[in-house]
Amino acid sequence: MPEKNYSYRSDFSLRGLLDWVMSLIDRYVLKEWLIGFTLTLGVIVGILILQNMYDSLPDLLDTNASIQQIIFYYSLALPTYLPAILPIALLVSLLFTLGTLHRNNEIIAMRASGASLLRVSRSLWAAGLVLSLLLLYLTASVIPRAVEQSRTFLDNLEFAADEVDHDAREVGLLYNLGFDNRKDGRLWFMNRFSERAWLGLGVNVHSRDASGQELSRISASEAYFDNTRGHWVFVDGRELLLDPHTGDPLRSLTFKEKKFEDFDEDPSLMLALHKEPNELSLNELRRIIDTVTPEENPSVRAYLVRYYSLLAAPFSCLVVVGIAVPFAVAGVRTNPMIGVSKAMGFFAIFYVLISVASIMGERQLIPAILAAWIPNLVMLAMSLRLFARAR
Numbered sequence: 001m002p003e004k005n006y007s008y009r010s011d012f013s014l015r016g017l018l019d020w021v022m023s024l025i026d027r028y029v030l031k032e033w034l035i036g037f038t039l040t041l042g043v044i045v046g047i048l049i050l051q052n053m054y055d056s057l058p059d060l061l062d063t064n065a066s067i068q069q070i071i072f073y074y075s076l077a078l079p080t081y082l083p084a085i086l087p088i089a090l091l092v093s094l095l096f097t098l099g100t101l102h103r104n105n106e107i108i109a110m111r112a113s114g115a116s117l118l119r120v121s122r123s124l125w126a127a128g129l130v131l132s133l134l135l136l137y138l139t140a141s142v143i144p145r146a147v148e149q150s151r152t153f154l155d156n157l158e159f160a161a162d163e164v165d166h167d168a169r170e171v172g173l174l175y176n177l178g179f180d181n182r183k184d185g186r187l188w189f190m191n192r193f194s195e196r197a198w199l200g201l202g203v204n205v206h207s208r209d210a211s212g213q214e215l216s217r218i219s220a221s222e223a224y225f226d227n228t229r230g231h232w233v234f235v236d237g238r239e240l241l242l243d244p245h246t247g248d249p250l251r252s253l254t255f256k257e258k259k260f261e262d263f264d265e266d267p268s269l270m271l272a273l274h275k276e277p278n279e280l281s282l283n284e285l286r287r288i289i290d291t292v293t294p295e296e297n298p299s300v301r302a303y304l305v306r307y308y309s310l311l312a313a314p315f316s317c318l319v320v321v322g323i324a325v326p327f328a329v330a331g332v333r334t335n336p337m338i339g340v341s342k343a344m345g346f347f348a349i350f351y352v353l354i355s356v357a358s359i360m361g362e363r364q365l366i367p368a369i370l371a372a373w374i375p376n377l378v379m380l381a382m383s384l385r386l387f388a389r390a391r
Contacts, residue, residue: 027123039093065157094324128320189203218234273300309372357374
């Protein structure tokens with residue numbers, strides 16, 4: 001029996017596998033898009049940095065920050081722009097790339113050769129999915145640190161500049177800081193709180209039972225949080241014990257300094273509740289909603305909507321692909337700019353939906369998680385319908 005000669009075809013090589021996964025059309029369309037996306041992203045990042053410099057550079061110069069510190073601050077802040085600029089850069093680059101291919105009749109040639117619209121655009125759908133997953137990773141890990149570090153860096157520069165003319169206890173003061181810890185039955189009021197020294201001035205804490213009846217009241221000239229032991233220390237104060245039935249004073253105890261080991265409220269959480277939701281990182285938002293429920297504090301609902309919105313935002317890249325492709329590859333007799341204009345209009349509607357859904361979520365008209373996902377789902381459904389019609 002003659003010996004058979006087995007040879008391995010190139011189809012089983014890595015290049016053959018790549019050729020099978022990504023055809024010539026896919027590689028060509030993806031290459032053209034990547035060029036446009038890189039240029040668009042660079043332009044948008046540059047514009048946003050210039051806008052941010054217009055707003056924040058005077059503040060940095062007022063703190064006598066050096067050139068190295070200014071560059072370091074903007075390098076910290078750069079990742080925080082990505083959730084806003086990636087979908088816009090994707091949309092602009094898709095419209096530019098597909099519009100150019102359409103104007104040169106290349107898409108018509110591809111479709112005339114038997115390639116469907118999905119076949120022509122599948123590499124762009126894959127790119128949208130990759131960008132969504134990348135943005136989700138950045139939103140969950142890199143961007144929260146960038147938000148917190150850039151804010152802390154700028155605050156420290158401002159505090160250091162203020163300390164030249166003021167005492168450290170009077171720097172970075174936040175007035176009328178309050179915190180309602182219903183879980184442990186404590187209501188906090190501070191006349192002033194120094195974010196620089198992490199020191200409360202004019203502190204009053206009311207302890208209550210489950211029914212809301214006040215049990216004790218602590219008044220102190222100062223209070224600080226002991227990070228090492230995880231509790232508050234009060235200075236120059238008085239503890240007033242009350243009758244739980246009548247509310248009448250039972251005993252008043254004065255002290256020079258007293259530790260309350262049960263008082264473990266984190267001051268950073270207190271401060272976070274006095275910031276706007278869009279100023280906080282994903283981690284800070286998670287801490288708020290894990291500690292304070294919307295039933296306890298209705299204002300927490302805005303933080304809950306913002307938290308889910310940050311998690312849903314990365315998948316807007318898929319919505320962008322669904323919007324851009326059908327309009328950018330409109331029929332031969334249609335002016336490509338008409339399709340571009342319609343795509344931009346749909347993108348504007350998308351952002352209007354986000355604003356409306358967020359307001360409805362904050363006002364408890366719809367669940368917070370639906371407020372975050374409804375715009376994505378509605379626009380994705382519309383884009384799929386447009387995509388099917390364009391086929």
